[in-house]
Amino acid sequence: MGKGKTYRWGYIAPDGEFVIDPVFYEAADFHDGLAAVRIEYLRGYIDMSGNFAIPLMFQFAGDFDDGMACVMTDDKWGYIGTDGKYLIDPVFDKAEPLHDGIAMVTVDGKYGFIDRSGRYVAEPVYDFAGEYHDGLARVMAGGVFGYIDRSGNYVIEPVYPWAADFKDGKAIVKSGDRYGCIDTKGNFVIEPTFKSSNDLVENQNGVPVPSPVFHDGLAPCDDGGKFGYINEAGEVVIPAKYSVAEAFHDGLARVKTGANGKWSYIRPDGKPAFKQKFADAKDFHHGIARVMTIVEEDGE
Numbered sequence: 001m002g003k004g005k006t007y008r009w010g011y012i013a014p015d016g017e018f019v020i021d022p023v024f025y026e027a028a029d030f031h032d033g034l035a036a037v038r039i040e041y042l043r044g045y046i047d048m049s050g051n052f053a054i055p056l057m058f059q060f061a062g063d064f065d066d067g068m069a070c071v072m073t074d075d076k077w078g079y080i081g082t083d084g085k086y087l088i089d090p091v092f093d094k095a096e097p098l099h100d101g102i103a104m105v106t107v108d109g110k111y112g113f114i115d116r117s118g119r120y121v122a123e124p125v126y127d128f129a130g131e132y133h134d135g136l137a138r139v140m141a142g143g144v145f146g147y148i149d150r151s152g153n154y155v156i157e158p159v160y161p162w163a164a165d166f167k168d169g170k171a172i173v174k175s176g177d178r179y180g181c182i183d184t185k186g187n188f189v190i191e192p193t194f195k196s197s198n199d200l201v202e203n204q205n206g207v208p209v210p211s212p213v214f215h216d217g218l219a220p221c222d223d224g225g226k227f228g229y230i231n232e233a234g235e236v237v238i239p240a241k242y243s244v245a246e247a248f249h250d251g252l253a254r255v256k257t258g259a260n261g262k263w264s265y266i267r268p269d270g271k272p273a274f275k276q277k278f279a280d281a282k283d284f285h286h287g288i289a290r291v292m293t294i295v296e297e298d299g300e
Contacts, residue, residue, distance in 0.1 A: 007279055008295045009037075011050070011288050014252060016265070016274030019288065020050035027290050029282065032064035032082060035290075043071075045084075048288065054084035062097045068116065070095040070103065077105070079118070088118035099131050102150060113137065113152065122152030134166040134184055145173070147186075156186035164197065172197050216248040216268055229253070229270075238270040250284035263291070 010022030026038040034045040034053055042056035045064075060072040068079045068087060078090030079098075094106040102113050102121060112124030113132075122129075128140040136147040136155055146158030147166075162174035170181050170189060180192030213219055218229045221240065228240035229248075244256040252265045252273050263281035265273040280292035 004297055005294050006297055007292050009290055009292050011035075011290050012276075014250065014273065014284065014287060016276040020046070020048075022291070022293050022295055028061075028063055029285060029290060030288065031069075032067060034064055034069075034082060036061040036063065036069070045069075048286075053082070054080070057084075062095075065098040066101075066116075068098055070097055079103070087116075088114070096131075102132055104129055104131065104137075111139065120152075121150060122148055130165045134169055136166055136184060138163045138165055138171070147171075147184075155184070156182070162197075213247055216251055218248050218253075218268060220245040220247060220253075227255075237268075238266070246283065250287060252284050252289075254281045254283065254289075265289075 008022040009024040009027035010018050011020035011027070013019045024037040024039060026043075028036040030048060033048060036043055037046055038061075039056055041059075043058045043061035044052055044056040045054040045061065047053045058071040058073055059075070060077075062070040064082065067082055070077055071080050071090070072095075073090055076090040077092040077095035078086050079088040079095070081087050092105040092107060093109070096104040098116065101116055104111060104113055105124065106112070107124040110124040111126040111129035112120055113122040113129070115121050122137075122139070126139040126141050127143075130138040132150065135149060138145050138147055139158070141158055143161070144158045145160040145163035146154050147156040147163070149155050160173040160175060164172045166184060169184055172179055172181050173192070174197070175192040178192040179194040179197045180188050181190035183189050214232055217231055218237065220227050221230045221236065223236075223240035226240040227242045227245035228236055229238035229245065231237050241257070242255040243258055243261065246254045248268065252267065254263050254265050256263050262277035262279060264277045265281070265284075267273050278291040278293050282290045
């Protein structure tokens with residue numbers, strides 16, 4: 001038997017030290033105090049001390065949302081509580097995490113929506129469905145898209161050959177061979193005159209342009225393909241020297257230097273938070289972050 005190197009996920013504290021050892025093949029962020037992890041072919045949930053709260057017993061395990069998570073066993077999906085017991089039996093071909101108390105599920109290739117009790121708010125009759133945003137979900141039936149409300153009733157009739165989810169009260173849709181933008185009542189706020197949905201977004205005609213997302217008073221900024229950080233006054237406070245720079249969370253931001261570089265963390269003054277670097281890394285939340293590192297394992 002010899003030692004072999006492989007990648008494993010674990011969790012670190014703000015000082016860069018592991019608080020949960022890197023032993024997992026996959027690991028997710030913590031939600032409701034639990035994180036889905038995988039070892040070999042099974043998934044379960046650990047608590048923030050690294051102890052298994054729900055054993056490795058699922059083919060797939062999603063994030064918890066307000067005390068419920070979608071899981072798969074025997075190729076069927078259902079929903080469990082934080083004690084690991086089923087709240088909604090595994091009867092679905094596919095299930096998505098709850099979103100504002102409603103989840104998308106599929107049965108026999110058709111899409112529908114259920115509430116937290118497992119009751120259908122929209123029967124699985126659609127060829128495709130998106131998530132609820134602004135109280136509406138896009139659905140496709142008969143090759144065209146429309147929008148239903150949280151009771152499963154059409155608010156905007158299915159007449160569009162293509163449609164996007166709503167965002168900030170607006171959705172891009174295709175009418176005929178052109179793209180425009182509608183409001184939540186189905187009225188065009190931007191007439192369908194654009195050849196592609198990308199043209200509509202890039203031209204910024206009435207569509208809100210995403211502004212920098214500030215966390216801890218700082219936001220990433222792009223300076224010719226290199227990234228740094230600006231403050232809310234628009235002043236560069238951390239020079240643009242990173243190939244990737246993510247938003248600050250819990251006072252730390254993850255950055256990468258070079259296309260094939262490792263991830264590290266910096267403080268708001270731009271100085272390294274600690275020396276350790278990782279093959280992959282995620283944001284800090286509640287004083288903990290999941291990271292991927294190389295570990296040695298016994299092999300043949």
